[in-house]
Amino acid sequence: MTHEESDSERWDVIVVGAGPAGCAAAVAACRTRPGARVLLLDRSDFPRDKVCGDGIAAEAFDVLAELGMDAAAIADGYPPVERLRLAAPGGTEVERPLARPAHVIPRRVLDARIVAEALRQGVVLRQHAVRSVESTPDGVTVDGLRADVVVGADGAESVVRRALHPAPPAGTVALAFRAYADEPAGQTGTQVITMTSAHWPAYAWSFPDGTGRANVGYGEVLTAAPPSRAAMLERWDALAPAGGPRDALRAHRLPLSTGRPPIPDGRILLVGDAQCLINPLTGEGIFYAVRSGQLAGRAALAGARAGTLYRRAMRGALGRHFRHTTLLARGTRAPRIIDAAVRACRRDQRVFDDLLRIGLADGLLTPRLVTGLRR
Ligand SMILES: Cc1cc2nc3c(=O)[nH]c(=O)nc-3n(C[C@H](O)[C@H](O)[C@H](O)COP(=O)(O)OP(=O)(O)OC[C@H]3O[C@@H](n4cnc5c(N)ncnc54)[C@H](O)[C@@H]3O)c2cc1C
Incomplete structure (x- = not known):
């Protein structure tokens, strides 16, 4: 069906962008209300490349599994990565096993596999480059397509974010x-x-x-x-x-989480890079993408209350974590603090584990990590 022919369609949820965040949102909406009409739009045909380090934390796979996706099939052919070596700015080094092995999977492969899992769960995918998003009194219009709620999952240069917020602040x-x-x-x-x-x-x-x-x-x-x-x-x-x-x-x-915009009430939700959810310490964004997508997808069927519910869910799941990463990002503006952290990781595997969990997933500043940073 062409875009012109589909003008009169009405969807429960339209998700713009079929990367990890968008697929997670679309699948979460389908699972929240089986039979819901969920449309996923992406400008690209899959498989497609995405510039990334391709590192995927174990916690991201946890979320995919919670969404009913086959994590083993997604990782097939790419063995777990068991160790991480960190060299701090002053030259201090540490190499230790990861508490939970990560994976490195080229995004051309990873994203196509996640899309296949989303289609298996009833999501409808169409190739279309979105240009405009407008709120109406009873919904949202995306290039003429109508939906109760729209989820913007269209990445770092998000068209949907630009309809809502100014550019991220300098330094973020x-x-x-x-x-x-x-x-x-x-x-x-x-x-x-x-x-x-x-x-x-x-x-x-x-x-x-x-x-x-x-x-x-x-x-x-x-x-x-x-x-x-x-x-x-x-x-x-x-x-x-x-x-x-x-x-x-x-x-x-x-776009780093230190510059993320507030989550407003209403029918337009932003997830993943579109919501500026990249860890300022590590550049990790796939875990945040799938977690925020999952939470937005669950909230998306609440119509006008979707934004309020999504904001609350994000605060509950990641609010403290974001406060702690922002504190840590400020504290580590002096590179010697990172050297202190790496020295602490050399002394104690548990500090290493804590540092990785805050850098790659939803960890917090633990007392032993704070002590390590001060020494
Ligand atoms: C160099 C680099 C290295 C990184 N390394 C890592 C790493 O090792 N580990 C990690 O966890 N994170 C890493 N990240 C961050 C990670 O790549 C992102 O956080 C993650 O891809 C976000 O997923 P997303 O679904 O929000 O957005 P994306 O993966 O960018 O997906 C957005 C989708 O939206 C589509 N789209 C865009 N505009 C439109 C439009 N107008 N209409 C329709 N569709 C549209 C795109 O085609 C794309 O499919 C890295 C980032 C960079 C740049």
């Missing part, structure tokens, strides 16, 4: 480059993050996916106008020479 957006390379020698099963005090907060990563390839990249928080591509690549090379050809080199912006 990062820029990162990603490429694929051969797995570096001696790095099987180990994710590596190398931080630098130059242009802090900034780090390079190398995440092997278990197939002989690694996702490699470099990113930094933007405090002024974005640096040139040449300058970024120079900084990356200085920090972590990739040693070999890199392909699929692409850059993308990361």
Whole structure:
């Protein structure tokens, strides 16, 4: 059916964007009210690429499983990553096992598999690039399609967010480059993050996916106008020479949770990157995407009360966590604090676990982590 032919359609929920956040929202809505009419729109055909480090925390898989998705099928062919090596800006290093192994799955694969799981649960997917979203007295119109509630899951440059909020404040957006390379020698099963005090907060990563390839990249928080591509690549090379050809080199912006907009009442909800939900400490966003999507999808069938319910659910699930990550992001503006944290991780596996849980999922600042940061 063409877009023009569908003008008179009315949906319970339209989700804009079929990345992890959008699929989670669409599936959660279908599960909340079986038979609900849920339409997922994406400008791309799947499989499609997405610039990312491809690291997926175990907690993100927990949410996918809660949504009835087959986590083993989604991860098939990509073995768990058991270890993480962190090099702090001052050179202190730690390498330890992850309390819960992560995965590294190219987003071209991961997202197509998640979309397939969503379709299996009754979501309808259409390829369409959304240009306009307008509230009406009894619903929302998306390029002529009508819905009771719309969920904006259209990523970092969200069209839906721009209809509601100004651009994120300065200092709350990062820029990162990603490429694929051969797995570096001696790095099987180990994710590596190398931080630098130059242009802090900034780090390079190398995440092997278990197939002989690694996702490699470099990113930094933007405090002024974005640096040139040449300058970024120079900084990356200085920090972590990739040693070999890199392909699929692409850059993308990361809207950090320190700049997330308030969640308003009403019928338009934002999730994942569209809601600026990327961890300011690590660049993690997939866990937030699926958790916020799940919560928005559950609230989306409440019509005019959807925004209120979604705001409450987010506050309950992630409110304290966001306060703690913001505190930690402020505290670690001095790179020596990160060195102190890494030294504490060397002394105590539990501090390492706490740091990872706040950096990759919904952890909190624990007393032993705070003590470690002060020493
Ligand atoms: C370089 C880099 C490295 C990263 N590394 C990691 C990592 O290792 N681990 C991690 O957890 N997170 C990482 N992130 C963050 C992670 O990529 C995002 O947080 C995550 O993809 C957010 O999911 P999402 O569903 O909100 O948005 P997306 O995955 O961006 O999906 C948005 C979807 O919306 C569609 N869309 C956009 N505009 C429109 C439109 N107008 N109409 C219709 N459809 C539209 C797009 O085609 C896309 O399919 C990284 C980000 C970057 C940039």
